[in-house]
Every structure is written in C-alpha cells, then in structure tokens.
Amino acid sequence: MLTAGAKSVRSGRRRISIMLVTILLGIMMMAGLFLLLLGGVGFIQQKKFFSSAPQEVQDVVPDTMPERFAGQHTVGWMMIILAFLFMVGAMVLGAWDGIENDFTFWQFFVRFIIMLLMLKAFDILFFDWVLLCNAGFNFFPHFYPETKAVLGHYLFGYNKKTHITHIICGFPLSALLAWICTLLVK
Numbered sequence: 001m002l003t004a005g006a007k008s009v010r011s012g013r014r015r016i017s018i019m020l021v022t023i024l025l026g027i028m029m030m031a032g033l034f035l036l037l038l039g040g041v042g043f044i045q046q047k048k049f050f051s052s053a054p055q056e057v058q059d060v061v062p063d064t065m066p067e068r069f070a071g072q073h074t075v076g077w078m079m080i081i082l083a084f085l086f087m088v089g090a091m092v093l094g095a096w097d098g099i100e101n102d103f104t105f106w107q108f109f110v111r112f113i114i115m116l117l118m119l120k121a122f123d124i125l126f127f128d129w130v131l132l133c134n135a136g137f138n139f140f141p142h143f144y145p146e147t148k149a150v151l152g153h154y155l156f157g158y159n160k161k162t163h164i165t166h167i168i169c170g171f172p173l174s175a176l177l178a179w180i181c182t183l184l185v186k
Helices: 004-046 057-061 072-100 105-135 136-143 161-182
Strands: none
Touching: 004 072, 004 105, 004 136, 072 105, 072 161, 105 136, 105 161
C-alpha cells in the first residue's frame, strides 16, 4: 500500500503529465494552423485564402499568382490536408488520452478549452500581430510584395469581433466534445 505522501506525489505527477499532454496537443494544433496559412498563402496563392484579411490587404492581393515551380499548388493542397490532420488529430488524441485515463467531464472540458484558447492566442498574437501588423519574418511580403505598403500596426484588432465569437463558441464546443468523450469512458 502506498502512503498518503506517495499517493500525493503520484497524483501530482499525473496532473503534470496531463497538462503537458494538453499543451503538446495545443502546440500540434498551432502547427496545423501555421501549415494551413503557409499552404494557402505561400503555395496555392489564391485570393480566396485572404478572405479573413483586412480589406486593405485584400485590395492589393492579386486574384491568383503563377506557379513559381511545377507542382507548387499541389504542395500547397498537401500542406492544407496535413494541417487538418494535425488539428483534428490533436483533438482525437486528446480525447483518446482522456478516455484511457478515465477523465471526468470537467477534465475533458478543461483540456479542450485550453487547446482551443492556445490556438486562438496563437492566431491573434502570431498571425495578426507578428505576421500581419509587423510584417514579421517578411512572411506576407515574401509571397505578395504588394502587401508591404499596407501592413502596419493600425491593422491590429480589425477582426476582434470574429476572435471574440470564436472564443465564446469554444466554450460550448468544448462542453459538447467533453460530453461525447465522457460517454466513451469505461
């Protein structure tokens, strides 16, 4: 039999490992989101991938760009498929791990909401602030030189209503996923 102290240590380690898995799954979703952006903006290069960009950026982006190398668009579509596999796979792995570890509804809920909030924070801080508002890593201007003149700090927050809506919708979505997962726990 384990002493109370040993049980406490084991319980603490389990909570840490659960949180580390959750953070790694969130990072996996972020990688998927970045692949989605890179595939659409960098390789497929069609204006429809700028539908969520500020109007100033949409106004200067051409409808389509010629392929820089043979198969460029195919590579982009493959990246987009891989991106969806990363993001859906992270959710499935999170659910599977929780089922295997007999998570409660609240443990599932917290895992899913943390993953979704990490993804949204990555979207706001990295995509919007770094890449769009600060032309970070010369990302957009590298693929679309005409965007260099319109990118700037004034763009930050252009889509705040969308971000708020996504955050609010993340809570019932996490609750729904948690409820479905608890039905599968033994």
